[in-house]
């Protein structure tokens with residue numbers, strides 16, 4: 001399907017702060033609320049597209065934050081868009097190419113790119129899934145559980161989510177919260193689909209490698225990002241010593257990096273987070289390259305808008321492994337979309353039908369959560 005965009009009118013950055021139901025702790029620290037820069041794009045016909053820039057408050061997961069995203073969008077990406085001669089009927093690809101001088105800042109680009117996809121779906125009166133190549137009407141899903149204060153709390157959390165239907169458990173690990181804890185989880189819950197995510201908390205020192213090798217006996221689906229975010233070679237050296245597939249998350253920022261890592265056995269699986277790889281065009285390219293069994297879709301604790309975009313991506317055929325897209329109630333008392341994302345008791349999420357996102361964005365509630373906003377015009 002061509003991705004020509006008709007007559008843009010405005011683009012708005014809306015920064016919101018929405019409190020989490022539970023604080024989320026990883027090896028980076030603890031977060032109590034979600035800050036996101038929502039992107040709203042309108043055309044002269046009144047169609048509205050929505051996207052989400054889902055960076056965090058601190059440059060810990062990656063160098064971007066919601067402040068840097070705001071800055072890069074406001075001072076570079078949006079002014080470039082305003083300078084395009086729109087009589088030439090731009091496509092998403094052609095707009096994206098005008099940003100070629102802006103290096104990195106993948107989340108900032110993805111926020112706008114995803115809003116453009118959403119807008120085009122509205123203009124064409126099709127589902128966003130038609131643009132993303134969705135072929136499934138429901139997707140299996142899993143849950144990501146942060147590091148808990150003690151083992152009992154972790155076991156209780158896992159039990160809670162399994163009873164809710166989640167098909168796969170991902171638990172965060174760090175040195176001191178790994179072998180014994182995974183062992184206890186296996187003992188308690190048997191052969192559930194289980195994986196771990198280290199968020200770069202390990203290195204290639206003998207003690208760490210020994211611990212990670214010992215995890216092989218638990219037949220984990222994968223161990224995600226065990227080593228430094230910028231050390232692809234170290235992951236190759238680790239993968240050579242492990243039976244458990246290494247999955248890369250923080251290390252992969254574009255389709256070229258994905259190809260490099262898979263071809264060289266630096267990892268066997270890639271966690272695709274569309275924001276981290278610069279948007280949905282790149283996410284789809286990586287999915288096509290990796291293929292089924294080598295890619296799955298992670299999350300950045302997105303609000304409903306980013307969550308819906310991720311659902312449509314996971315409805316593509318390559319996404320056979322349960323992802324990290326939980327129900328809205330996992331994170332928020334009230335989400336910014338209606339209906340909210342719901343995980344059924346068999347661990348599936350139904351893909352919305354209808355035009356565009358297939359859900360309604362709660363504009364009034366967005367205003368309640370707003371920290372700041374800025375509106376730009378195209379003419």
Ligand SMILES: [Mg+2]
Nearest residue numbers: 197224225249
């Ligand atoms: Mg991760």
